[in-house]
Amino acid sequence: MIGLLTGVEIAVMGGDARQLEVIKKLAELDAKISLIGFEQLNHPFAGASKEKINEMDFSSIDAVILPIPGTDLEGKIETIFSNEEVILKSELLSKTPPHCTIYSGISNAYLDSITKKVNRKLVKLFERDDVAIYNSIPTVEGTIMMAIQHTDFTIHGSRVMVLGLGRTGMSVARSFHVLGAKVKVGARKSEHIARITEMGMEPFFLDNLEEVVKDVDICINTIPVNILTAKVLAKMPTHTLIIDLASKPGGTDFRYAEKRGIKALLAPGLPGIVAPKTAGKILANVLSQLLQEDLLKRKEKTE
Numbered sequence: 001m002i003g004l005l006t007g008v009e010i011a012v013m014g015g016d017a018r019q020l021e022v023i024k025k026l027a028e029l030d031a032k033i034s035l036i037g038f039e040q041l042n043h044p045f046a047g048a049s050k051e052k053i054n055e056m057d058f059s060s061i062d063a064v065i066l067p068i069p070g071t072d073l074e075g076k077i078e079t080i081f082s083n084e085e086v087i088l089k090s091e092l093l094s095k096t097p098p099h100c101t102i103y104s105g106i107s108n109a110y111l112d113s114i115t116k117k118v119n120r121k122l123v124k125l126f127e128r129d130d131v132a133i134y135n136s137i138p139t140v141e142g143t144i145m146m147a148i149q150h151t152d153f154t155i156h157g158s159r160v161m162v163l164g165l166g167r168t169g170m171s172v173a174r175s176f177h178v179l180g181a182k183v184k185v186g187a188r189k190s191e192h193i194a195r196i197t198e199m200g201m202e203p204f205f206l207d208n209l210e211e212v213v214k215d216v217d218i219c220i221n222t223i224p225v226n227i228l229t230a231k232v233l234a235k236m237p238t239h240t241l242i243i244d245l246a247s248k249p250g251g252t253d254f255r256y257a258e259k260r261g262i263k264a265l266l267a268p269g270l271p272g273i274v275a276p277k278t279a280g281k282i283l284a285n286v287l288s289q290l291l292q293e294d295l296l297k298r299k300e301k302t303e
């Protein structure tokens with residue numbers, strides 16, 4: 001049960017349609033919200049006011065919410081609803097109170113370094129198991145959509161290979177299995193091999209990948225390292241469709257795949273593409289819970 005966020009001051013800086021769900025939820029919970037990089041947004045939210053980054057008072061801000069990618073390597077923040085340039089600098093963060101927490105989807109060297117420099121806590125939401133597992137739901141739906149769009153055969157009855165049994169791989173494998181595909185899953189840990197067997201699918205150790213790819217119709221990769229190398233692709237049938245879900249640059253040798261005539265698609269950010277509203281709600285729910293916990297901790301300290 002999430003309590004209200006009355007009295008909590010939050011700066012939401014930039015972002016896309018997903019962030020609107022976050023703002024909506026925080027507004028419902030009675031937080032005081034400053035929107036930076038939203039001047040083209042027509043929809044009013046109760047308790048939210050549009051601000052300019054240079055004119056804003058950060059001295060009472062309890063939390064800063066950044067878009068999923070955080071910042072780029074120069075500190076620039078993506079703003080879909082604004083033409084304004086929004087740059088996050090350590091000088092700005094240093095104006096926030098010491099308890100102010102910075103929330104982002106992921107981070108990079110720049111964001112890590114400025115938050116560290118000013119000693120503010122940085123929470124990377126996409127590293128959380130709950131967020132990754134919830135996000136696997138729209139990811140799976142997007143993967144099914146791509147498999148349908150890019151093949152001329154049914155998923156049912158086709159030979160599908162899933163690489164990796166992490167939070168995304170498990171959901172992908174299970175869903176294609178349920179749709180009637182013959183699913184093989186590749187992993188490197190014996191406990192994963194055991195789990196794949198328990199789930200009623202065919203497991204294989206990644207060391208044997210070259211052997212196992214020989215009869216695959218659809219290959220879905222979730223391993224963020226170079227796994228579908230030229231050597232592996234050389235053994236793959238040319239009709240195989242590769243859907244690479246791993247974060248950029250993916251785990252496929254795309255140059256070699258193209259040379260061999262294998263269709264290989266890098267498919268980043270599927271939740272935000274196929275279901276921005278759900279993807280936003282996933283973040284909104286987790287964020288409101290975390291902000292609530294922050295608030296309770298602060299109250300306990302002052303009592």
Ligand code: NAP
Nearest residue numbers: 132139164165166167168223224245246247267268269270
């Ligand atoms: P995860 O839970 O950490 O799973 C990663 C998997 O990769 C695990 O099975 C892990 O196996 C395996 N792995 C990692 N390094 C490996 C290596 N060197 N050799 C062999 N296996 C290795 O991550 P996730 O949440 O499922 O996400 C997987 C990837 O998908 C990430 O890159 C993520 O950014 C991306 N993603 C993309 C989308 C999209 O829309 N395209 C959506 C969600 C996530 P071990 O347990 O043995 O390490």
